[in-house]
Structure formats: C-alpha cells, structure tokens
Amino acid sequence: MKKAHALALIAALLLISIAVSGCDSAEGFSIYLTKDNTPPYEMPALSQIELAEQPIISIDDIVSYHQETHEIELTSDAYQRLMALDITTSGMAFVACVDGQPIYWGAFWARFSSQVFDGIIIMVPLF
Structure with a gap:
C-alpha cells in the first residue's frame, strides 16, 4: 500500500510538472x-541534500509517461x-525536483541487484 501511495505521488508530480513546464521561466x-554521489543508504534529510549542477533528466527528456505502469x-x-x-x-541516489526545489528522493536501481531498498526506485534497463 505504501508503494501504491508513492507511485500515485510520482504520477501526480509528473502531471503537475508537465502542466507547469509550459512556463519559460520555470x-x-x-x-x-x-553532488557527491551520496549512496541511497546514507541520504540525509531532503533539506540537507546537495544537488549536482545539472539534472540527469529534465522535463525536455521525457517523451511520454504511462500512468498505468x-x-x-x-x-x-x-x-x-x-x-x-x-x-x-x-543503487545510486537521485532527487526529484520541481523548479529546482527537491520534492522527494529515491534511487536508480539495477535490475540485477538482489538488495532490497524500501523507497522509490527507477529501474535502469540492462542495455
């Protein structure tokens, strides 16, 4: 149930950000x-996280989002x-932001990992 709520939150944030992205100033x-490649298991409070200079994924990089999956x-x-x-x-920690403000954090996760992570993940393809 916790993961369903987290996924619903992600979906809502994505939809909101797509709507907001029409503004040139945002x-x-x-x-x-x-910034320093903090491991997921050492992530500090959201307000204490230092971000890399540039996003790894921006709104312009998203072709589509499938709400069902x-x-x-x-x-x-x-x-x-x-x-x-x-x-x-x-894994590798990431921070999802809207207009440069951190909203939540999670981890990029390798499909071949047998480790457990109790958080939001983005599964990275093998190839």
Missing part, C-alpha cells in the same frame, strides 16, 4: 543526482546518460 520537473519513455540522449551511469547493486 525548470519544471527534473531529476538530479547528488508508471513507465517513463525518454529521449535517446537521456537514455544514453542513464546507461552511462555506473549503478552498483546498492
């Missing part, structure tokens, strides 16, 4: 890595950026 929805289709460039990440079996 960044809209984006996903950042942490919570799948995000990315541009080829965004997909290549994700595939270039060195995601270990313990």
Whole structure:
C-alpha cells in the first residue's frame, strides 16, 4: 500500500510538472543526482541534500509517461546518460525536483541487484 501511495505521488508530480513546464521561466520537473554521489543508504534529510549542477533528466527528456505502469519513455540522449551511469547493486541516489526545489528522493536501481531498498526506485534497463 505504501508503494501504491508513492507511485500515485510520482504520477501526480509528473502531471503537475508537465502542466507547469509550459512556463519559460520555470525548470519544471527534473531529476538530479547528488553532488557527491551520496549512496541511497546514507541520504540525509531532503533539506540537507546537495544537488549536482545539472539534472540527469529534465522535463525536455521525457517523451511520454504511462500512468498505468508508471513507465517513463525518454529521449535517446537521456537514455544514453542513464546507461552511462555506473549503478552498483546498492543503487545510486537521485532527487526529484520541481523548479529546482527537491520534492522527494529515491534511487536508480539495477535490475540485477538482489538488495532490497524500501523507497522509490527507477529501474535502469540492462542495455
């Protein structure tokens, strides 16, 4: 049930950010890595997280979002950026932001990982 609420929150944030992204002055929805590559199991409070300079995924990188499955289709460039990440079996932390403000954090997760993470994940394809 907890995960269903988290996924519903993600869906709502994505829809809101898509609506807001029409404004030129706003960044809209984006996903950042942490500045110092903080591991997911060491993430501080959301207000204490330092973001990388540029988002790994911006609203312009999202081709479509499928609400039923919570799948995000990315541009080829965004997909290549994700595939270039060195995601270990313990994941890589990310922070979802709207207009540069952190909303929630989670982890990019490798499909081959047998570790458990009790949080929001973005499953990265094997290839």
